Amino acid sequence: MSVEATPERTTPATTGSEFLAGAKLGFPVVVASAPFAFLFGALAAKNGISVAEATLMSATIFGGASQMVGIELFGQKIAPWLVVLSIFAVNFRHVLYSASIGRTLSHWTFLHQAIGYFFLTDPQFAEVERKAEKGLPVTFAWYAGMGVTIYVPWVIESGLGAYFGNLIPDPHSIGMDFLLPIYFFGLVMSFRTRANWLPVVIVSGIASIIAYKTVGSPWHVSIGAAAGIALATMLPIRNGQVSRP
Amino acid sequence: MSTTAWIILWGAVATYLTRIGGHLVLSRFERVHPRVEAALNAVPAAVLTTLVAPAALTAGPVELVALAVAGLMSLRFGMLQLFLVSAAVLIVGRQIFG
Structure with missing residues (x-):
């Protein structure tokens, strides 16, 4: 995606600095989600899903909780449409996110919006809301900076997790099950x-x-x-x- | 293509629909009623809380201390510092107590 070639007309900051500012916000998310990406890959491999399929899932769905539910159901003999429905149910909260930030992103071009909504994760939503609340402009470059920074490691780490499935340490001792609640609690407090x-x-x-x-x-x-x-x-x-x- | 790959792709379509759906529905209305506006402004607190509450309810002492640290740090620091310190409290606490 050529972010550099699509400057926002109304931004005072340059596209590059906006992209970097967004990328900086993506960094804690990369740290918080890395263990889950590896765990997702490892569990996918354990449930008989190939490295390519696990990577494809992270690259196209890009939603940790729903991917976990998905691979859990792949392991059992469940009708395909029911798996898709479960993924939809886990991701349903994005409908609310999208309704809310639509008010902020409506000045983007159609293509930017179509791309932007693909990257609409929990932290992405929270940062857009925070920025809009302060009255700051939400540019596509800033948004893409954060989104790509979260997306690329997520996809790569999922593939690595599937490939090196057995190298994941004890999830409990590295705090795996409670890292995201802590992160989300921080976001709740920020509002x-x-x-x-x-x-x-x-x-x-x-x-x-x-x-x-x-x-x-x-x-x-x-x-x-x-x-x-x-x-x-x-x-x-x-x-x-x-x-x- | 395998059945699994098809399920993944349909799951991706379903997910993209949730991400764009709220905006598509809401953008059909020219004016947003103040009560709808109030509802939308409550979305971050309402949704993000549900991602924390059940986990907090079943949390042990170490987890609760980590949450308390996160809560205190949120008054002063950014998300990165908050997360790194709270995560360190959690991981070290679990190594020692559990």
């Missing part, structure tokens, strides 16, 4: 100045825990999010609260 933040966090948290215990994963994400968002629509709207660009 604490938003209107109704605390009530939304409390209601979403409680609803997702109840749903996790009753309905089960991955539905607790959609159910918990729906509860918090429903609350936000019912709380009184303060003046200027909705002035976000």
Whole structure:
């Protein structure tokens, strides 16, 4: 993708510096997601998926949790459409992300938008929201800088994980299962100045825990999010609260 | 092409639809009602919380300390420092206690 050749007309900063600024934000995500990329590859190999297929999955789906669920189901004898549906269910939260940042990305060209939405992961969404909240321009170069920085290692590490499947150390001792919750908690905290933040966090948290215990994963994400968002629509709207660009 | 490869590609199509779908639906409306606006502004806190809450509920003491460190660091530091320090607390804690 030739990012350098597509400058944004309205940006004060150069395309190159915007790309680097975005890349810098992608770095902690690369660190946080690297163990999962390797683990994904290793588990894929264990479930009889080839190195090429594991790499293809990371390159085309680019969504860690849904890929984990996918390979889990490949290991069992489950109808293909059900596997696709499960991937869709795990990724359903992106519908909300896309609805929200659509307001920020709408000044991009059609092609930039079509490419941009492919790279819409949890951290990418959070950083776009933070930037827009501060009233800063969200350029395609900045967005691509972050997206490509996360994407390329993700794909390569998945392939390496599948190739060197047995070299992965004990996942628990390197904190694997809890690194992403820590990262996401940091992101939750970064939105604490938003209107109704605390009530939304409390209601979403409680609803997702109840749903996790009753309905089960991955539905607790959609159910918990729906509860918090429903609350936000019912709380009184303060003046200027909705002035976000 | 193998069945697995086909499932992966259809899974990719389904995933791309979730990533572009919310925008496609919302962009059909000329004006966004203030309550819809309020709902959209709640999306980050609402969704990201659900990715933490169940894990936090089943967490042991080491994990809770790591979360507390992350919470405190969020008041002062950026995501990179926050993540590296909290992850170090988690990993060292697990080596020692568990």
